[in-house]
Amino acid sequence: MALTYEAARTDLGAFLSRREDGRSSLDLLVPDARCAGCMAKIEREMQALPGVAAARLNLTQKRLTVEFRAGAGDAGGVVDTLARLGYPATPYDPGQAREAHDREGRQLILAMAVAGFGVMNTMMFSVPIWAGLFGQELGPATRVLMMWFSGIVGAPCALYAGMPFFRSAWRSLKARRANMDVPISIGVILTLAISFSETVLGGRDAYFDAAVSLLFLLLIGRWLEHRLRARASSAAADLLALQAPTATLIGAGDVLTATPVDKVQPGDLLLVRPGDRLPVDGEIVSGASELDNSLLTGETAPVAVAAGQACRAGALNLSGALRLRASARSEDSALAAIARLVEMGAQSKSKYVRLADKAAAIYVPVVHTVALLTFAGGWALGLGPREALIRAVAVLIVTCPCALGLAVPAVQITASARLFRRGVLVKSGAALERLADVDHVIFDKTGVLTLGRPRLRDTAAAAIAMAAPLARASRHPLAHALAEAAGDGPLAEDVTEHPGEGVEGVVDGRRCRLGKAAFLGVQSHAAETELWFGFDNDIRIRFAFVDPMRADVAQTVAALRARGLSAEILSGDLPGPVERAAAAAGVARWRAGCTPADKAAIVDELTRQGRKVLMVGDGLNDAGALAKAHAAMAPGTALEASQNAADLVFSGESLMTVVDAVDVARSARARAMENFGLAALYNLIAAPAAMVGLVNPFVAAIAMSGSSLVVTLNALRTGARR
CATH class of the missing domain: 3.40.1110.10 (Calcium-transporting ATPase, cytoplasmic domain N)
Structure with a gap:
């Protein structure tokens, strides 16, 4: 059962995770956080609270982690501050987070279905009214009847379908800020109000169809955004799932006891049977075996181990029974450290501010100001309040951010479809924007340059x-x-x-x-x-x-170099095989024996130097670097956790799909910038026309839909082969 806000407020102290150094942390579910602006505001306000050392919000999981300094830990103050900002929160529970995400998806689908129903059925009564434009005028009584029918069908559909936007706008206004849903909500509500006024007073025009059509188009975009977020599952959770859930503890008298892995403490003696994964990091006390470290290092050759040697959690024991002295808790293991690298990298990537968000920050206040000036100016120039309000509403509708909102998503969807047909799965719309910027490529060896199969x-x-x-x-x-x-x-x-x-x-x-x-x-x-x-x-x-090389490795490296990208190889393998692979690929710069932390650190260093890194890897030792890189790709044969840490996954044995992905991403960037230009040109023409009365709300809705169609058709040019 979900924990209510009041219950959470009184019991939050029990959800603090306390550490030996006196510090503590709190994980909260913030379901209403939606965009980079939400994340920046929440993290800024949290870090300003007394006693808070750091705050990180993962938008994919809707998970806020607040870390307190030693001796501090006012969990209630954190929740109160979030509530004041308009983001109610409860203690984080993965099941509750999935349930909230699924519930949001169901609500969007239902709202979209209602809007679609409203569009189709409202048009049945709007078309006879439009017939008057072609000389087939309806009688006054019939016209009013059609307007009433249009309102009876369209208004309830618009009010229900608009709830996702109305709720978001209300939360935004309560927090004394305005997001893009505010002008949408105001425009829809005023359109419905004017339409009812016209219907009651026997006026000429009603715009119920425009309101519900607008919402239907916007809901399509909102649902597509929801689906993209659903694909971005947590790679860190997949990594930790590789740890054995239980460990066999050797007690006094060699009594064996199965215990949860999170209960294992440093110094405990464990038995690891052949075929089992090592539950924690430790040192072998007795026994000899071979370990399959492919999940950790990406290398397929087993490693012989014996008493006195250290080994890491996640390795598979192949042949002999081992007695292992635990050297770390499960949460401090090498596998958990890699998971933290992935999570930190994923969160840093989510801070990428899209061009549409930047445009929206300017759009909202400008549109409100223009609409208000239109109303005030029209009234001051002698128009009645009704006509002035109709012009102001027309401004809100005609400048609706549909074209602006579709400028990037339409391109992303088209580019993703083209790449899918070429064997590349794009998991995140923002990935294409980042991929278009890369200027340096890092390849893992085993499973990327090679096929990964001895x-x-x-x-x-x-x-x-x-x-x-x-x-x-x-x-x-x-x-x-x-x-x-x-x-x-x-x-x-x-x-x-x-x-x-x-x-x-x-x-x-x-x-x-x-x-x-x-x-x-x-x-x-x-x-x-x-x-x-x-x-x-x-x-x-x-x-x-x-381990055979992919047939087109040299061709791929040459093609990347021709596009202005440099390349290097980072591998956990021995120097000999890495050097031979580099020579075959035509890559001059390579490093062998790299640990997961080494790879992540190298990516960080290149980023500090101003490089935009594309990481291509498949092993667990690549997951941290994949998450930290500006963009990341993994082959379809890669470990699931590595695929989840990557932005794009390619199938087949051809490495040239990496080049295809870069080409399509650059084409998508060009089409997106063109769409921004088209949207800006449309608004520069349409807004003044609405201000002077050349566009009524109905024509405004048609023009808005037309601008959306134009940017969508332009998006279809993305990545087309010439």
């Missing part, structure tokens, strides 16, 4: 057939690649895993081994990934594995 090098079929039965019995990733190359077939018998070394079994009555060179008594100094196979006291066969 493949067996050319090997004799007879050798593969000999090793395949033992490979099929192993869970090792390289053994899987060997088994895949062999296809279906028999399985080895009496199989035994040797943690960190390999696997042993019986094939055709002969004992054999598959694993490291030393496991088979062979000395090897190879610089590439390998497995060895052999029967006891018999031949030894070496299997080499490679």
Whole structure:
């Protein structure tokens, strides 16, 4: 059950998260925060409160995190201040946040459906009235009857469909500010009032159809915005979901107890079985195994570990049981640190101020002033209050921000559709604006420049057939690649895993081994990934594995360079493979052995230097850099958390889709600027015409719709292939 404001106000102290250093934090759900302006205002007011060290608002989650200094923590004051600003808040609950988001979507769909119904049915009574424009005049009684019918259908639909705008405008006015919903609400309400006045007094014109048509168009844009926000799910939550939910605690007398991972404390002794993920960071006390760190580093080669070595949460234990001494709590693990990098990067990206928001900041006061001057000037020049008010309403409607509001979204939708057909999914409209600005590209190696799937090098079929039965019995990733190359077939018998070394079994009555060179008594100094196979006291066969490069890597880098973008490679892999990949791609600048924090720090440093970075990565170690970069892309084969941290996701084996995305984004930027110019030109012509009485509210609604159609048609040119 959702917590009410009053209950939250009295119980908020219980929701403070207190730390050992005396500091505390509070997470709140702020459902009415909608735009960058809301975020800037809320964060500014929160940080001005006594005892508040920092405040961050995540617009996607509607989550406000307030951090208090040591000894401070007035949670009630925070909630009271938010209420005064017009943003009621409750303690943050993910389920409640999803419910609020879903409820908003249902309300928008219902309002849009009602508006659509109103448009269609109001037109049935408006068309006969319009017929008078073509010499087919209705009788006075019939005309008034049609106006009444139009009002009976249109007015309730407009009042219901306009509630999202009316509520937003009222909250804005209560907080002594004006957003774009204020002139929309005033225009709709005055249009309905004038229409009823004309109907009651037997006037010539009623504009119920204009009011409901205006709302229908605006609701389409509002719903599309809602859908874009719905796609921007939290990557940080996906990262933390990779942690094991429980840990096996080893107590006195080696008694095993399953305990929630958030209850594990530093110093606790844990058992990690083969096939389990490490629940927290720690040091191996006993046991030997191989760890699959691909989620953390992006590299597919397993790492052998033994007693005394440190390991990180999220790694997959492949072969042997390990006793692990916890060195950190789950919330302080390396995985949690990456999640925090992602969250901070996502919040910094949400501060990107769109051009439409900047234009809107000028639009609202200007339109109100012009409408007021139109009314006052018309009355002062001898017009009656009715005619002066009609002109003022016409100004509000004809300058409705539809064209301005559609200038960017129409381009974004068109560009997103074109990229989708080319194999690129755009998750955020603002991503295209940022992608158009990039001047430097960072590539991860494994899974981006390469396919991220180890493949067996050319090997004799007879050798593969000999090793395949033992490979099929192993869970090792390289053994899987060997088994895949062999296809279906028999399985080895009496199989035994040797943690960190390999696997042993019986094939055709002969004992054999598959694993490291030393496991088979062979000395090897190879610089590439390998497995060895052999029967006891018999031949030894070496299997080499490679991660193939994407076929068009060099072409992609050259195309980016031709467009003025520089490129580099950041990888967690060893220097040898990274250097070879850089040479094949034609990239001079590369760095190997990078940790997740290293990659995020490099992106931060480039940003401080004024570079606009595009990060292309697929591993968990890329998630922080993806979130912090100016724009981010991930392949469709990437970890889900990395895809969620990215702005765009591309499918297929072609890397040229990165170039396609940059081209379409730059085209979208050009079309958006053209649309702003068209919207400005329209208002420069339409507003004076409405002020001098050349445009009534009905014509104003048609003109407004026409301007929206023009910017939409111009948007269709975005990204078209020539």
